[in-house]
Amino acid sequence: MLRRLLALIGLAGGAVAAVLALRRRLDGRRERIEVHFEDGSFVSFGPTSPETQRLLPYARDIAATVQHP
Amino acid sequence: MDAAQALADLLEVSPQVEAAAIFRGEELLGAVGVDDEAAGRVVGSAGRLLDAAGASRSGGARVTQVRASLAGTGVFVVREPEGERAAVAVASRAATPGLVFYDLKRCLAATAEQPKPKPRRRRTKKEEPADDAP
Numbered sequence: 602m603l604r605r606l607l608a609l610i611g612l613a614g615g616a617v618a619a620v621l622a623l624r625r626r627l628d629g630r631r632e633r634i635e636v637h638f639e640d641g642s643f644v645s646f647g648p649t650s651p652e653t654q655r656l657l658p659y660a661r662d663i664a665a666t667v668q669h670p
Numbered sequence: 671m672d673a674a675q676a677l678a679d680l681l682e683v684s685p686q687v688e689a690a691a692i693f694r695g696e697e698l699l700g701a702v703g704v705d706d707e708a709a710g711r712v713v714g715s716a717g718r719l720l721d722a723a724g725a726s727r728s729g730g731a732r733v734t735q736v737r738a739s740l741a742g743t744g745v746f747v748v749r750e751p752e753g754e755r756a757a758v759a760v761a762s763r764a765a766t767p768g769l770v771f772y773d774l775k776r777c778l779a780a781t782a783e784q785p786k787p788k789p790r791r792r793r794t795k796k797e798e799p800a801d802d803a804p
Contacts, residue, residue: 635767636723637735639751644726652726659719660738660745666711667689667704667760668743 632657673700676780684773686765688743692781693717694755699781703760716747716758737767748774750782 634656637643646653673692677700680690689703693713701709724733738745742763748771749756757774 631739632741633739634723635735635737635739636726636733638727639732639734642731643735646726656719656722656726656736657738657740659715659722660736660740662715663712663719663745663758664740664743664760666708666715 634660671780673781674702676700676777677702679780680759680773680777684759684761684765684770687759687761687770687773690757690759690774690777691716692755692757692778699755712758712760716745716756719745720747720749720756735771737771739763744770746770746774748778750778753782755782 631648632653633648634646634650634653635643636646636656644652646656677690677692681687681702687703689701689709689712691701691704691709691713692699693716696714696717698706698709698713701712704712719736719738720733723736724730732749734749734751736745736747740763744761744763744765744767746759746761746767747756748758755778757778759770759774761770
C-alpha cells in the first residue's frame with residue numbers, strides 16, 4: 602500500500618515537473634516586449650498584445666539587419 | 671573614452687552581445703559587430719522603436735529602456751535618463767537582460783561628453799577715481 606502511494610506521488614511529481622519545464626521552454630520562445638519608463642515603472646506586452654504587434658517590427662528589423670546585413 | 675572603444679569593451683565583457691551601437695537621434699556615434707551602413711539602419715529602427723514605445727502610455731512618460739524578446743534573439747535599447755543619446759544591442763536569447771542593460775548603461779556613461787568648463791570671468795580692476803577733483 603505504502604509503495605503504491607509513493608509510486609503515485611513520484612508519478613505526480615514527475616508530471617508536474619514536466620509540465621513546468623515545457624511551460625518554461627515555451628515561454629522562452631514567445632515574443633514579447635518590455636518598456637521601462639523614467640519613473641521606474643515598466644510594462645510587459647505579451648505575444649497577443651496589439652502593442653507587441655506594433656513594436657515588434659522595429660525590433661525584428663534591428664535583429665534582421667544585424668544577423669543578415 | 672570614445673564610442674568605438676567603449677563598444678569594443680562591451681563586446682568583450684558581454685560575449686552574448688552580437689552587435690551594438692550608440693546614437694543620438696538618427697546620428698550614429700559608433701557601432702561594433704556591424705558595418706556602418708547596417709548600423710545606420712539599426713539605429714534608425716532603434717530610434718523609431720523608442721518613439722513608438724513612448725506612445726504605449728498616455729501622459730508622455732519618457733521611455734528609458736526597451737527589451738524585445740524575439741525567437742532566438744533579444745533586442746535591447748537604452749536611453750540616457752537626461753540626454754538624447756541611446757544605445758542599442760542585439761544579444762542571444764540566453765543573455766541575462768539585467769546584465770545587458772547594465773553594460774549598455776555603463777557604455778553610455780563611459781562615452782558621455784564631459785561638460786565644458788565654464789569660462790572664467792576675468793576680473794577687471796575697478797577704475798580708480800581721478801584725482802582731478804578741485
